[in-house]
Amino acid sequence: MERSLETEVSQAVDAWLRWLPRWEPATHRGRVAPCRRCFGSPVLSAAGLGSDVPHGVQHGLSTRIKTIVDRAVATYTSQNLPMLQTELDHQAARNRSRSYRPAEGLEPEFEGLPMDPEPVPGAPFLFTISGMADEADAEIPALPPLSDEAKSALRQEVGLADDYANMVGREVCTILLRHRLRIQEGVGEYVEPQIALLLDELTRSLDAPFDPRDTLDA
Template sequence: MERSLETQVSQAVDAWLAWLPRWEPATHRGRVAPCRRCFGSPVLSAAGLGADVPHGVQHGLSTRIKTIVDHGVAEYTALNLPMLQAELDHQAARNRARSYRPSEGLDPEFEGLPLDPDPVPGSPFLFTISGLADDAAASLPDLPPLSDEAKAALRQEVGLADDYANMIGREVCTVLLHHRLRIQAAITQYVEPQIEAMLEELTRSLDAPFDPNDPRTS
């Protein structure tokens, strides 16, 4: 039996709560560009994860919820939008033919994130993961061209799929409102203490920027 949307969201939150105790603050250099999946996300607003919550924590939940929406849209498309489904099937077959697919099979906490770190000015990369993936895709033949009539029909079906995705998204946000208390409780238990410890360590470093036992500072 197909699981209800309420059950799917509850299970996604359960999986995120089970992962959250393993979360640790990132120590690498932060990215300049915001995450397109999480920035301004109504899903995160419904879950009560504001801008003061670290992005890694947000991303793990938003990706799990996006999977639910994507699955619902995929079912709707398969049943009601034949042209769009055919295009998706062609694209899926093309993707499977690629010899290098680094963005597939990732854990939800990493899915949708850039494959490479931000470049450092004056220090170019010898190669990038995304560049290797693009090279693998470039060797595949293009998808068959569409007539103007087919393009117009396809645009209409894409619009219908977008409308359905927005409808599911609104329903998901409504369901998430019922999980806000346990989401916030987990943030208080597992995330806030680590953030407070980082701020305390930063304060100590600013108060005593030099090691008094280091002979170079005497």
């Protein structure tokens, strides 16, 4: 497992570094709620991406690493946890039957993010993407209920899957430590100059809050 994870993590970092030059600072309203995937993530800590790094930069890497962990857990589940695999298969079939699946097929930089922007007070949305997705989901019949014995057995298998995910996550974090230098070099080359430019523009606007042309026109 170590050798395979080493290759996958290296490839994920490579892909993230290829994407990094395309990153640009967000200009829309920030979100109030922190990203559940990135906030306090040990993966980001291992990669050296602290709170001073923009969330979009963090999310692109954390999502790629999560895919590696998810893939490893999926393989382990299919080979060792038959009841959990059956439930996952049923859920996957149910998801495929939905008529509207806006969260599927997204690039890693957008995967897992809220589908709708934060609402503006006093200006409600006529509709939301997440609302339409919920409507499509409500049209699909629910999965049949499980017996108490089946629920207990399923909880045990879920616990085993969680334990395996934690083990793989620790391995991945250890591997990421070896990529810290090139991750930080990428941030220094492509991210920090853009942040410095934004701060410089903000400083100039604070030093001169009014457009000099307004004074001349007056």
